[in-house]
Amino acid sequence: MPGDIAGFERVDGPGNINECISDITASDARTARALLLGCPSFVLPLEEPSRDELLELGIDPAKFRSERARALCLSICIKLPSGAFLFGASRVVAVENGIRMGSTLLLQSDDQWSRALDEVEDQIISYLPQVATGVHPRPEPGGKPWKKVVALLGAPRGEAAAPLTWKSQLMLAAGLREIDLDIRVSPESARSIVIAELRSNPPSALLVWADWVANPQVFIQPFVAARPGAKADILGSHDRSLAFEENVAELAMHLREVSPILEEGSTGLENRMSWGDVAEQILALEGPHFHLTQRAVRMLTDNPYPKPSRMLTHIESLARVAMDYNQMRGDLGGRLSEYAMSKEGIEIALTDSTLNPPAIHSVTVYGEPVYAIPHVKVDDFKNSVDCGRIYFALDREKFRFIVDHVGLHDYG
Structure with missing residues (x-):
């Protein structure tokens, strides 16, 4: 300097x-x-x-x-x-x-x-x-040990679609969260060894890429049995449609849950903001592209979701995706879920087989009722008191998002 x-x-x-x-x-x-x-x-x-x-x-x-x-x-x-x-x-x-x-x-x-x-x-x-050649993430000397996350990436033929430094980039992204990313290529060729290690010495989390692992549950089930409650998720897409940069963004999103910068119960940023602090900022996001139903507005007061700052960040990202959806007249050039992941790093699911929501009150699209089934996965915890969701509907007539639920994973 x-x-x-x-x-x-x-x-x-x-x-x-x-x-x-x-x-x-x-x-x-x-x-x-x-x-x-x-x-x-x-x-x-x-x-x-x-x-x-x-x-x-x-x-x-x-x-x-x-x-x-x-x-x-x-x-x-x-x-x-x-x-x-x-x-x-x-x-x-x-x-x-x-x-x-x-x-x-x-x-x-x-x-x-x-x-x-x-x-x-x-x-x-x-x-x-x-990043310059030779830069490797590692804990500071004498510092606290990093969490270990095992990543199963499947067959090495996938490397052809990735940059030469793909492994280094994934490990560096994990290092930002003080995570030691143990990348296993071709895990199915050494299935018994990998499963035995997951059982005997389970890591902090297990991430499996659907692109290259034919049956992720073969690895996930023994890991979850060995470490109940630990994060075990499937990344990527079975049709291998995600670009490498999108895979990195998805990895980063999951690692934020494994190793949050501000731990629960700390006096950090998330705990400094209340729902009263974020409600006004969320209301200010409304516009021709982004509508909050009266139900969603009522939820901004005394909301039981424990991380209002985290919810604000995700709903701001969703509003920016909605702005693009509006300006592009509904044509994002691909699937909404992939666009949201690559542009804003948020995970959107377009369906939910367990959901049975009511029609959104006083809103129709082309004269038909609409249902808020697409949702942002703010968290992916198994515990319902920590799991945040934003449920919304797509208005293909006015090219906007209609948000009907902001809070815990208890909609419908």
Whole structure:
């Protein structure tokens, strides 16, 4: 990082924080960016910037002597004077010894900011394809041990559709949550060995990719028997339609449940916000693309779901998908569930065989009653008191989402 103020001159100022956070002052925005660039809490080395990129930034690498161009992913969590928390992440391009020996010159910062930790984590994950060779996630020396999650990915022929660094990217995504991801390729070829290990030394969670494992339950059932209540889920799609980036996003979503940054019972961000705090923000999401029924509005008061901040993050993501659905006149270019996962990192199920909801009161589409069956899986816990859901209907006449349930998994 720069040793003097001259190194910051090109990137000084409030930047684009106001585009992400509308109510932050210019002074706080500038301070937040200075902390991100000068005192980040997380640093990830990326591949060195190309010659063309440096030339576009006004630097000719052919003239370097002792200089060295670097690219880094930086991230930080900041508590504002108001008491609110702000998360930021950036890809920074810098030149070591760019001003003089020992003094770094910052050339560019594409920082992104959010009040939602998950959104900034997704930004960091987007940089993983650029991570420098030789970077491996591991616990800090003397730090607490990481949770172990076993991932069964099936036959190696799947690697052909993935980048060469696919395994490294998955492990780095897990490392963001302090998880040691144990990737097993072709588990069915060593079925008895894998099952024996799951029984004798069960990990914190088991994730099985449907794309490449023909019968996931063969592995899930003995694991759940050995570790009741532990997370065991199926990822991917049987038709192998998800792009690699979508698989990474889905993995990250599941790992957030395995290893939440803010544990239950902590005094962290989720416990600082009440339903009274988030209700107004949820109501403000309404528009031509996104409608809350009176039933949903009533649920925003004294809601039994224990994580209002987490619910707010997911319903904000759903509202952004609804905006796209409205603007594209219902044509998202593919399945809604895949679009929501790739664009916002939320898991939407379009059906629920156990659900028998009533028709939404006072709403019809082309004169017919509508039912809120599609839903966002806010959590995937077995315990009903922790399992959040957002149930909504698709209005294919007005191209909007109609939300009828915000809360626990007890609709219909």
